[in-house]
Amino acid sequence: MSRATALCASLAALLAAAALGGCANPLADYETLTAKTATDLDSKTQQYIRDTNALDAVRENEQRTAEQRVLNESASVTMRLNAMGLTGDPRQPLVGKLQDSGAQYVAARLQQPSAAVALTSPKAPNVADVVKALDQLAREPKAADQAKELAAYFKEVYGDLKKDQTAKAAEKKVSAAGAATK
Amino acid sequence: MRVAVVCVCLALGGCAGAHLYSAQRDGFANTAKTAFAAADFDGFMKTRRANLDALHARDVQLAEARAKVDRDRAILAIFTSQTNWAQLDAGMNDADARLSVDTSASGPQDCARPAASGKLDVRCVLGLENQRGQHQADLDASADGFRLEWRAEPPACDGAAAALPRWDGGAAPEALPARYRAIAKPLEGPFLATKQLTYADYVAKCQTVQADIARETRLMTAGGAGWPTDSVPDLYNRVAAARKTYTDQVAEAQRAEDALQKAAEALKAASKTPDSPTYAADVAAATGGVKSALDALESAGQAVGLGQSAAAKVRLAAIDSFLDALSAPAAAPSTAGKDASVPLTPELAQAAGVLKSIPSLADDVATVSNTLHAPHLSALEIEKARQTALVAQANRTKSRAQQRVAILQAAYDDRVAQLRLLRDARLERQKALAGGPGNSQPRRTPTGGTWMSVEEAANTEALNAYQISVYVGARALSLLRANQLDLDEQASADTAQFAIDSYRSVLATPIGQFVAYEGAGVKPAELAQSLANIATAVGVNIVAGK
Numbered sequence: 001m002s003r004a005t006a007l008c009a010s011l012a013a014l015l016a017a018a019a020l021g022g023c024a025n026p027l028a029d030y031e032t033l034t035a036k037t038a039t040d041l042d043s044k045t046q047q048y049i050r051d052t053n054a055l056d057a058v059r060e061n062e063q064r065t066a067e068q069r070v071l072n073e074s075a076s077v078t079m080r081l082n083a084m085g086l087t088g089d090p091r092q093p094l095v096g097k098l099q100d101s102g103a104q105y106v107a108a109r110l111q112q113p114s115a116a117v118a119l120t121s122p123k124a125p126n127v128a129d130v131v132k133a134l135d136q137l138a139r140e141p142k143a144a145d146q147a148k149e150l151a152a153y154f155k156e157v158y159g160d161l162k163k164d165q166t167a168k169a170a171e172k173k174v175s176a177a178g179a180a181t182k
Numbered sequence: 183m184r185v186a187v188v189c190v191c192l193a194l195g196g197c198a199g200a201h202l203y204s205a206q207r208d209g210f211a212n213t214a215k216t217a218f219a220a221a222d223f224d225g226f227m228k229t230r231r232a233n234l235d236a237l238h239a240r241d242v243q244l245a246e247a248r249a250k251v252d253r254d255r256a257i258l259a260i261f262t263s264q265t266n267w268a269q270l271d272a273g274m275n276d277a278d279a280r281l282s283v284d285t286s287a288s289g290p291q292d293c294a295r296p297a298a299s300g301k302l303d304v305r306c307v308l309g310l311e312n313q314r315g316q317h318q319a320d321l322d323a324s325a326d327g328f329r330l331e332w333r334a335e336p337p338a339c340d341g342a343a344a345a346l347p348r349w350d351g352g353a354a355p356e357a358l359p360a361r362y363r364a365i366a367k368p369l370e371g372p373f374l375a376t377k378q379l380t381y382a383d384y385v386a387k388c389q390t391v392q393a394d395i396a397r398e399t400r401l402m403t404a405g406g407a408g409w410p411t412d413s414v415p416d417l418y419n420r421v422a423a424a425r426k427t428y429t430d431q432v433a434e435a436q437r438a439e440d441a442l443q444k445a446a447e448a449l450k451a452a453s454k455t456p457d458s459p460t461y462a463a464d465v466a467a468a469t470g471g472v473k474s475a476l477d478a479l480e481s482a483g484q485a486v487g488l489g490q491s492a493a494a495k496v497r498l499a500a501i502d503s504f505l506d507a508l509s510a511p512a513a514a515p516s517t518a519g520k521d522a523s524v525p526l527t528p529e530l531a532q533a534a535g536v537l538k539s540i541p542s543l544a545d546d547v548a549t550v551s552n553t554l555h556a557p558h559l560s561a562l563e564i565e566k567a568r569q570t571a572l573v574a575q576a577n578r579t580k581s582r583a584q585q586r587v588a589i590l591q592a593a594y595d596d597r598v599a600q601l602r603l604l605r606d607a608r609l610e611r612q613k614a615l616a617g618g619p620g621n622s623q624p625r626r627t628p629t630g631g632t633w634m635s636v637e638e639a640a641n642t643e644a645l646n647a648y649q650i651s652v653y654v655g656a657r658a659l660s661l662l663r664a665n666q667l668d669l670d671e672q673a674s675a676d677t678a679q680f681a682i683d684s685y686r687s688v689l690a691t692p693i694g695q696f697v698a699y700e701g702a703g704v705k706p707a708e709l710a711q712s713l714a715n716i717a718t719a720v721g722v723n724i725v726a727g728k
Contacts, residue, residue: 025201027692027699034692038218041685045226048678056233063240070247077254084261091261094642101646102253102653119233125226129217130689137210137696 028138035134042127049122056119203703211696218693223682230675238668245660253653260645267641270611270648277604277651281597282413283307285604286612293397295404302415304605306401311598314394321387324380331380332365339388340429346385349378412659414601417594424587428486431583435483438475439492445475446496446532453531456552465531465549472535487579494572500536501566503529504556523553530554540565560691567687575680582673589665596658603651610644 025031084092259269278285284301293306321339328336337346337359347357355366355374358381366377402418409416449468455461476496482489507524524530526549534554537547542565546557556562617637634642 025699027695030692031696034689034696037685037689041682041689044681044685052230052233056237059237063237063244066244067247070244070251073251073255074247077251077258080258081254089261091265095257095261098257098646098649099250099254102250102650105650106249106653106657117232117236117239119236120229122226122229122233123222125221125223126217127221130214130221130693133210133214133217134693134696137207137214140204140207140210 031134031138035131035138038127038131038134042131045124045127049124052122060119201699201703202709203705204700208697208700208703211693211700215693215697218689223686227675227679227682230678231672234668234671234675237671238664241664241667242661245657245664248660249653249657252656253649256652257645257649267611267614267645270607270641270645273652274604274607274611274648277600277655280410280413281601281604281655282409282415283601283604285601285608293401295401302401304601307414308598308601308605310394310398310401314391314398317387317391317394321384321391324384324387328380328384331376332362334361334365336384337362337388338429338432339391341392341426342433343385343388343392346388348385349381412662414594414597417590417597421587421590421594424590428583428587431483431486432488435479435486435488435492438479438482438489442472442475442479442492442496445471446535448472449535450528450532453526453528469535469538472532473539476536476539485579486583487576491573491576491580494569494576497536497540498566498569498573500533501562501569503533504537505559505562505566507554508556508559508562523555526552526554560695564688564691567690568684571680571683571687574683575676578676578679579673582669582676585669589662589669592665593658593662596654596661600651600655600658603647603654607644607647607651610640610647614638614640614644 081092081095083089084095256273259273260266262269274285278301282296282301283304284297284299285304287297287303287305291303291305291309293303293310297303325336325339328334337343347359349355349358355363355378358366362381366374369377398418399422402415402422409419445468449465449472452461452464452468455464458464476493479489479496480493484490504524507530510524531549531554534547534549537543537557543557543561546555546561548555614637617635617640
């Protein structure tokens, strides 16, 4: 057998083995596992958004209620202070000074709050596309089918090569026989 | 060329490593990689944190508004149709009851226990607080001097400070804790003397502060567990409990880390004697010791994340040792589905003992004669990413534990500020009550600004101090609630962050491998072309790709 014929035979055997599963993808198990992990991540991220949105909504609602309560109490206080002003109550300037004094004390000694801003709707990281691609990768038949086709192809070529060599050998024999008869 | 590679692989290892290329599978793998890289996990968590910050800022603004309303109401309670200064006494008495203090206390002081009223003498609370504050400032300055001189952190000044050895006179540094002994021992003359001076100064000042704390604690705990919530002694005890939990946890983690250090040294020593008849048994026993010590370290100081962080750092170092060894020329190749081995060294044996404590890697680590059977490269990389996520989470846990103490401490400090204001208000009010016809020279007060009687001026100053105390107290309490809620929410977000990081660590490596694997497949056209070339060479006419 020539080197080329031997090579083809090897390839045919290799591809046939691949077709039968002998050349299993070493990462095949990981593909399924990774697709499952990505699915988990996707579902947990979505769940986290739902949970935190619900919690934030409750907290915002409580804040609104508390703010309304403070606003009402503050309005009542302001009304009384305005009344003092309207009636020309001589104590009204003192009240203003006391308020300023308290604010100055707090401003000088205590940490000041930062401004609150509106909440931003959380945008989930797009894991769905990762899941889809990994799922397709895990489901997609391995190269086995292609290997089957190629194995048949190489078998055919191997047959041709063998036939060709047989023909050449026969021709050689015929030539040798012809020469002997001369 | 590719055909030759296929054949070599076939000859060497059956089918391992050789596979046909599939454009479709390659496309899926690349799509997964691109989509994974584009998934904005960081932006997602950033939004979560920003939303929590916004909610917290709103709570803080609410606390501020609430405190202002309380303050205004306290002022208006005095200024009804008539000015009712007696209402000031009622307000201060209410505040005393809520805070469990007696701000009007006079006469002899007993700072070892609450007064007969069951409340704390404000003079004791403020006196002890002032004293401790001064001594703490002295200690902080001494600690700075220590750091400068020793180029090391001073010993922790906590409940164990009484046990710190004093280093007096010209004594040798034998009694010092190990880390300071190592620094001081080679020194002599003035270099040693300066070290001794700074050490002795720090220890003395630390012990003074601890004595202050002991006195304060004795007073604050004298009422047992019956103090009203958010009163001065209640807050003091909560701060002390939180601080003790923190320092206990730190100490527990430190002990576990020391134990691991010893176990690791024992394993290294055992690995250095491969000719010993008991070598295998010794290494196995020492490996078991490292595993136990690491497990103990991981669960030590959990509330402050220190054990977890230290354990993860040790594991990361071990993984890095293996990754370095596997990339060295002496290592057997590690390819997909193929095991790897590296020459065994004492350092790697030590690292192997650490890897044995990681469930996902433990089974793949084995000593075979003079080589070490290593886990697969990708498994090491996944575990490295996971341990890195663990360190980050442990650091966040530590930071939250420190914040927990700081939030309570800030509330207590505000309570003390409130006490000082209340005490000032009481003193002014006492002046007003003591005022009489013979003491009625008009004066201007800093707050009132206009001329008024002594009595009225003192009452005005009393009201001013009182209304600020209402403001400070109400604000402190609302802020305490808001800050604790925010801390819990942020800690919950930390857990989510860790979960996402863990998922990312176990997904990134395999996705990268899928891309590499699919891209490395042998393309059918290449095979067919190679075959056609061979056939042409031997005189057979084959159309490539047929």
